[in-house]
Amino acid sequence: MIIMVAGIAGSGKTTIGQALAAELGWAFADADSLHPPANIAKMRAGVPLTDADRWPWLRAIATWMDERIAAGEPAVVACSALKRSYRDELLAGRDQARMVFLTVGHDEDEARLLARHGHFFPESLLSSQFADLELPGPAERVLVLANRGTPEQTVAEIIRLLALSA
Secondary structure: OEEEEEOOOOOOHHHHHHHHHHHHOOEEEEHHHHOOHHHHHHHHOOOOOOHHHHHHHHHHHHHHHHHHHHHOOOEEEEEOOOOHHHHHHHHOOOOOEEEEEEEOOHHHHHHHHHHOOOOOOOHHHHHHHHHHOOOOOOOOOEEEEEOOOOHHHHHHHHHHHOOOOO
């Protein structure tokens, strides 16, 4: 199984994804590491990514997931998956994949980004994330979860809701 922990920048997807993978004893990948250098340079310069920038990155994430699935290796990956078309692409034909989309309020998210150091994604791009955000709807195969508690509480809730065993 592959679990994608998704959400806007600062929603906690990497923190929760790493903690979930550790709890389950699975591999973890942060999809930020799969961005082409041009995307990282753009974001570091405060320039929002376009759909054209994101599609090669989404394909790289899909390839990473397909490699894990083919090898029978369970894993967790953190990625933004802001739009339905992105989520559809990542889940299409991957019955072994589940997505958990973390939500957090704008003010809390902004505070998290301001407190974060050493990441290429600046707080100034937060408005572009919210502008691009299409929250998952009921017709999607996505679990939407407010990230309000401690990481341990959120991980326990994901494990419970997905009926996983740690």
